[in-house]
Amino acid sequence: MLGQAGLTFLAFCAVASAIYIGNDLVDVHADRVHPHKRHRPLASGLVSTAQARMLGGLLVGLGCGLAATVSWPVLALAMGYIAINAAYSLRLKHAPILDVFCICAGFMLRILAGTVGLGIHPSSWLLLCGLMFTLFLGFAKRRAELMLMQQHPKRTTRRVLHAYKPEMLEQYLSISATCTVLSYALYTVSPDTIELHGTDRLIYTVPLIIYGIFRYLLLLHSHGAGQDTARDLLRDRQLLLCVLAWLALTVGLIR
CATH class of the missing domain: 1.20.120 (Four Helix Bundle (Hemerythrin (Met), subunit A))
Incomplete structure (x- = not known):
């Protein structure tokens, strides 16, 4: 049980990291004029967009692979997490109230994945x-x-x-x-x-x-x-x- 929980945790760490990279790729130009975000690796030029895309793709593959080794429900939750956050990064973050609910949905999917990974009913x-x-x-x-x-x-x-x-x-x-x-x-x-x-x-x-x-x-x-x-x-x-x-x-x- 603990082994599955650990794999679930690592899977969502990888997927979440990929989502953060994707969001930074979408917002790279806007982040460059932000008082704090302009220091991020992509916005500051420390990491190129090509490198970020490659790393993001690898993390998605790693996360989904780890999730699949746990169970199909965990993989489905991971893919749902990716879909919701992709929609948020591309469009829904500009919709008031819905933007916060999208962020909330991502956290809720993590909680559900944790309970599934532990094999307990939430x-x-x-x-x-x-x-x-x-x-x-x-x-x-x-x-x-x-x-x-x-x-x-x-x-x-x-x-x-x-x-x-x-x-x-x-x-x-x-x-x-x-x-x-x-x-x-x-x-x-x-x-x-x-x-x-x-x-x-x-x-x-x-x-x-x-x-x-x-x-x-x-x-x-x-x-x-x-x-x-x-x-x-x-x-x-x-x-x-x-x-x-x-x-x-x-x-x-x-x-």
Whole structure:
């Protein structure tokens, strides 16, 4: 089981890397005038477009090959992931709201692939929580980009931002954050969750989820965060400690 999970993880790492390369190929000219993205390998000229295409093709082949060794459902999820992200890169990223849902769909396919790779049935509440959390992160990214656009109006490279308004994104963030907390809380008290993990005390991890979301919103509005979640997590000590505390408490409760 763990071997299949590892192969699934590697397969989606390869496919996701190929998608990022493809997206950079499509946006290479726009990225060259972006205040931050102009330092990327393609935009800066460090890597040629021919090299990027070759590497992207190899990664797609590797990812699909690894997915096929796990199971046909994992391969189907990987191909669906490629299709959705290709549509996003070529057209759907210019469609407001739908652009964030496409990003969200990619994350949801990764979650589903992980459950298939582990051979477990995904919880409906956990899937709903994943959906709302990825929507929250997606709209947080758009809010951060909108604030950056207001600071550098001549360097705006994402056309869809002109369709978003700050107050609109604030409402989307409020809705998705609330639904994330509620769906996670309901997941912790679900009979299936209690039976699977042998404890009804996962509800005690909910305050950490709430704190983490509140902290991220603070970073978004006061410290220019939101464009790179991984970077924000590693740079902010409180957010990192919150995640580690949640992980430690969760592991401790289900042991």
